[in-house]
Amino acid sequence: MKQVASLRYGVIFKKAFSQPDIFTAFVRDVLDIELEIERVETEKSFPEPIGRVDSRFDLFAEDVKNRIIVDIQHKRFSDHYARFFHYHCAAILEQAISSDDYQPKLKVFTLVVLTSGDKHKRDVAIIDCDAKDLQGTPLQEIPHKVYYLSPKYINQETPARYREWLRAIEDTLDGVVDETTYHDPPILRVFDLIEQNQISPTERARMFDEHGEEELRQQEFQKVRLGIAKAMKVKGFDDGMIAELTGLSQSDITRLEESEIESIDA
Numbered sequence: 001m002k003q004v005a006s007l008r009y010g011v012i013f014k015k016a017f018s019q020p021d022i023f024t025a026f027v028r029d030v031l032d033i034e035l036e037i038e039r040v041e042t043e044k045s046f047p048e049p050i051g052r053v054d055s056r057f058d059l060f061a062e063d064v065k066n067r068i069i070v071d072i073q074h075k076r077f078s079d080h081y082a083r084f085f086h087y088h089c090a091a092i093l094e095q096a097i098s099s100d101d102y103q104p105k106l107k108v109f110t111l112v113v114l115t116s117g118d119k120h121k122r123d124v125a126i127i128d129c130d131a132k133d134l135q136g137t138p139l140q141e142i143p144h145k146v147y148y149l150s151p152k153y154i155n156q157e158t159p160a161r162y163r164e165w166l167r168a169i170e171d172t173l174d175g176v177v178d179e180t181t182y183h184d185p186p187i188l189r190v191f192d193l194i195e196q197n198q199i200s201p202t203e204r205a206r207m208f209d210e211h212g213e214e215e216l217r218q219q220e221f222q223k224v225r226l227g228i229a230k231a232m233k234v235k236g237f238d239d240g241m242i243a244e245l246t247g248l249s250q251s252d253i254t255r256l257e258e259s260e261i262e263s264i265d266a
Helices: 010-017 020-031 080-093 160-172 185-193 201-234 239-246 250-265
Strands: 041-045 056-063 068-073 107-113 124-128 145-149
Touching (some): 010 056, 010 185, 010 201, 020 068, 020 107, 020 145, 020 185, 056 080, 068 080, 080 107, 080 145, 201 239
Parallel strands (some): 068 107
Antiparallel strands (some): 041 056
């Protein structure tokens, strides 16, 4: 067994996946693409914001020879599907030089690793930007794709070529991994890089900061969900529908009802 820092934290995720050999191995197994890169940029942003948002990429690598951009994001937000699709589009639009040519020189792939899970509880979800006919046959015109990967929901249907990556990421979240159950050298190298005794004081401090930021974000998210649930109650929605649409548990909804009764009694 090995004591490791959790890949839930951005500073730790970047420490491991900013290594070109690990980044390219992960991309190869998920996208079946062989990248040729010398470095991986962290906190990448473009000189000029695209639209009104200054998109920032956790991990960004550009393979000019094979005309490919891949960025990896890992944070979970309430709007992560829309947020990271926006980032994906920004990486496409940033390549536009003039109105004479709308064809980006580089293909763009975005991999979003949702270490905290997702309301849809799917192991993999894909946005495929290609045009398709009415029979669903792609026209091979637009290659860009976004992959949302949730290690928490891996199953026997998860593609075998990257199931072990997702299992490894999920395995680190409690701080302990049994490295003897893994055989892929890049994954074993991830475990070595994030071993507890390899974490610097600066990285450890950043982990504590992220933990506090995540707690605040979750508290705000919970307030929003409770507000929506209250409004749905007033509109006459049943508990099952409220739970499905807000992601709240039945116990959360029950406590909400009890708090309303208490406020009336008071």
